[in-house]
Amino acid sequence: MKIGLYFGTFNPIHIGHLIIANHFAEYSGLDQIWMVVTPHNPLKNKQTLLDDYQRLQLVFLATEDYPKIKPSDIEFKLSQPNYTVNTLAHLQDKHPQHEFSLIMGEDNLKSLHKWKNHEVILQNHEVYVYPRISSELENSVYKNNPKIHVIDAPIVEISSTFIRENIKNKKNVQPLLPSKVWEYIDHNNLYRK
Template sequence: MKLKTGIFGGSFNPIHIGHLALANYLCEFEGLDELWFMVTPQNPLKQETELLDDETRLHLVKSAIQGYPKFKASDFEFHLPKPSYTIDTLDELRKAFPEREFYLIIGADNWSIFNKWKDHQRILDESQLFIYPRKGYEIEESKLPANVRLVKAPEMEISSTFIREAIKQGKDIRYFLPPHVYDEISRKL
């Protein structure tokens, strides 16, 4: 039987407790054997001055998940041609890890624009998807394809953008971040 492996892609700039709570929920309540935090590389065409460099973000994810055996930090997309599209990542993952069944994890916000993704129909035809709730994005479960599931994960209204803004304003955000991540970010400020 193939290992059920969730692919949770993102910039994780920085990773926060909302990411971890969702990942924990998916492993414990939705039956994933593992969840891989797929740290996405910086797009060289985008001017994202607030984006921590690739290696720092990967390191922070590794720090955040240490001690939880079902989580893995992945730099897989760092080694793929740029820009990296989800369909290409899934194709390469299936080649590299044939013993695994991959579940793509996306937010309801991304599901609302999923039809704009490169080869979105092929993703739907070849993949299992978990959609997690996001405030302001309602999804009619009865209209979802059979291989797409809306998960009942608790909603946490926290984002990396919120974290970065709070840091800029000098706010104490220690309980929004895993302790190791908070310590490392505090040292850099």
């Protein structure tokens, strides 16, 4: 089975994340998309970051009606700080029957050369890229790399930061969130402070 790994803090997960994940599940040749919730980095300010398991719960609520999209807490179990190359090695070891690929935005592709052991990642895994409005992929060093696949996915300009700020400012952001995610956030008074 071909699994696409979509990493993020998902703080909170919103409809933009789901639109992208579903697009890759339906149109890229990947069989499943695993939404990998990135744990809190102990070296970073946690002010606005929800607890790891609350964010995982939000991803579970958002994806439970999508059979091809699954939440994953795999990085919660790995030592921190964690690197993508280690997560991939761990997953390949744990699930040798699957073929794992990365899903990333074009902005992440531009900095891929700075990632730990990025050559190993590209040697062993496919990378699926979704574009941004300011597309500069034509100039990318990865333009002709056979492991890089640019998917013509919808461009969604919604950010979790925008959602958090507007919940705090008592604005209605309900249309930007899956209904179960909004209900959980609202019921638990999350992001209000």
